[in-house]
Amino acid sequence: MTTGGISGWQSVQDEVLRRIHTRQWKPGDTIPNEAELSLEFGCARATVNRALRNLAEMGLxxxxxxxxxxxxxxxxxxxxxxxxxxRRDIEAKGFAYRYSLISRSMREPPIDVRGRMQTRQGDRLLHIKALHMANGRPYVFENRWINPKAVPQALDVDFETNSPNEWLVANIPFEGGDITFSAKTSGQEDAHVLDCGEGEGLFIIDRSTWSGGQIITSVRLTFAPGYRMHTEL
Amino acid sequence: MTTGGISGWQSVQDEVLRRIHTRQWKPGDTIPNEAELSLEFGCARATVNRALRNLAEMGLxxxxxxxxxxxxxxxxxxxxxxxxxxRRDIEAKGFAYRYSLISRSMREPPIDVRGRMQTRQGDRLLHIKALHMANGRPYVFENRWINPKAVPQALDVDFETNSPNEWLVANIPFEGGDITFSAKTSGQEDAHVLDCGEGEGLFIIDRSTWSGGQIITSVRLTFAPGYRMHTEL
DNA sequence: ATTGGTATTATGTATATACATAAAGAGCTG
DNA sequence: CAGCTCTTTATGTATATACATAATACCAAT
Structure with missing residues (x-):
């Protein structure tokens, strides 16, 4: 039978994918509409819709x-x-996780952080530096600012045994945020904390999260040399 | 009215989100099933399903x-x-795009590339080095290997005016691939090509793509200092 | 030719219904 | 109590139908 086993939206998706890959449908081509395809595949339009919607979400x-x-x-x-x-990232790789607090204080942030966190001059924020280790080796340096106006509970936490990363995820829901990935050259503090040389290329994640119109926290994660972030497509 | 305007799967999603954010439903809680929610919201179960499925895809x-x-x-x-x-990335930022080919040759790849591309010892691949510039400044260095067995047409392209990046995207469909993000310290070649100092932290994207069980191409993109990759969540 | 309104059309969504499927839990058996 | 089946149940999917909406295409009036 020519239809093979076209049933279910996944099969429809596979068939459409096949036609794209074999260039039966080339980039820029308009493909038959949902009604026509549902007729051809012998299924309901909703099924075709599900498949095409999914492919559109994937960007194809x-x-x-x-x-x-x-x-x-x-x-x-x-x-x-x-x-x-x-912690889960490290444990998922089969390493032993360890955490240690470096410092915790209230202070006025530098101007770039003030911009990211939308606070006024003179506003003091909770500033935490901490280190996450994998198998005893430094893995990532967490440099975080927390807005006490948005998260007053954080002032009662000492972050000696639980990282702010974990505490926030578990206790403070957030609505959204933004992430920036970049690279930097290790400076004196990086080299000291991460136990690497100065002048090494380090992978950086800057993340801010917000909820209810307020910036909750802004963090810079500086990864030890060799860190790789992997994904498939 | 308490229901406000709960109609459409997006409204259902918003309401569920609200209950999560207000901790009416806390992490770990089992929420009412689709039938119950559809009753509460006065809509069909399919509508609730759509909303919850979407939230599950988002990881919430x-x-x-x-x-x-x-x-x-x-x-x-x-x-x-x-x-x-x-090119589109650069143009989207409002910069003038320029491209220049550095080298093009057939050669046996180093062992790490041979592993990624799953070729045998002695197999020769098409090797291309090229530079993409934004407003006349080096932006990203493209170091690419192409498998001529998978893409014989590539042998007839000189890549003098079109980058392999663009040519491949436009001409060779692929099924999947994997991406790795990392950082490295600039070496002599990086510094020369990207017009920066040696010992600077550079952002790296390594990508391999496959189709029909064959590795098509493997590329390393080395970005000039200051590059940032941004996204929201 | 330009403007502007209207008909057409493909996708987007909602609905009720039906059946499929995975997985938890009950109950049975050795 | 371990290991097995069977039932139950919530999600997953398919269906036909209906209406909503965005955007094009067409036609008329200026």
Whole structure:
């Protein structure tokens, strides 16, 4: 039978994918509409819709009302990264996790942090420096600012045994945030804390999270040399 | 009215989100099942399903058949990154794009590349080095290997005016791949090509793509200092 | 030719219904 | 009590139908 086993939206998706890969449908082409495809595949339009919607989410199809569905000209593939809790990240790799607090204080942040956290001059924030270790080796240096106006409970936590990373994830829900990935050259503090040389390239994640219109926290994670963040697409 | 305007799966999603954020439903809690929620919200179960499925995809809910739906204990937030064509990335930032080919040759790859590309000893690959510039400044150094067995057409392209990045995206469909993000310390070649100092931290993207069981290409993108990759969650 | 309104059309969503499937839990058996 | 089946149950999916909405295409009036 020519239809093989086309049943279920996944099969429809697979068949559409096949046609794209074999260039039966080339980038820029408008493909048949949902009604036609449902007829061809012998399934309901909703099933075709589910498949095409999914492919559009993956960035392989462009869909517009009335205009129809076309194969994406520039397949802007979307890689989805998991942003795990650091302890779980380390443990998932089979390493022993250890945590140690470096410092904890209230202070006025430098101007760049003030901008990111949208606080006024003179506002003091909770500042925490901590180190996460894998098998006894420094893994990532956590440099975090917490807004006490948004998270007053944080003032009662000493962060001696629990990292702010973990405490926040477990206790403070957030609505959204933004992440920036970059690289920097290790300075004196980095080299000291991460036990590496000065002038090494380090992987950086800067993250701010907000909820209810307030910035909750802003953190810089500085990873030890050799860190790699992997994903598939 | 207490229900406000709960209609449409997005409203259902918003309401569920609200209950999570207000801790009415705490991490680990099992929430009412689809049938109950559809009754409460006065909509069809399919509508609730759509909303909850979406939230599960975002990593906020854990769903299992029979076990029910619960609020994720460790909200592994998924950040989706766009992986654009370099030229579009640069142009989107409002910079003038320029491209220049550095070298093009057939050669046997070093052992690490041979591993990534799954080729045998003695197999020769097409090796291309190229530079992408933004407003005349080096932006990213493209160091690519192409498998001529998978992409024989590439042998007829000189890549003088079109980057392999762009040519491949436009001409060779791929099924999947993997990406690794990391940082490295600039060496002599990096410093020369990217016009920066030696010993600077550089952002690295390593990507391999495959189709039909064959590795098509493997590339290392070395970004000039200051590059940042941004996303929201 | 430009403007502007209207008809057309493909996707987007909601609905009730039905059946499939995974997995937990009960109950049975050795 | 370990190990097995069977039942129960919540999610997963497919279906036909209906209506909503965005965006194009067409036609008329200026």
């Amino acid at each position: 199809l462009d869909r517009k009302r009335k205009a129809g569905t076309r194969v994406a000209l520039h397949p802007v593939r979307k890689a989805t990264l998991d942003i795990p809790v650091i | 809910l854990d769903r299992k058949r029979k076990a029910g739906t619960r609020v994720a204990l460790h909200p592994v937030r998924k950040a989706t990154l766009d992986i654009p064509v370099i």
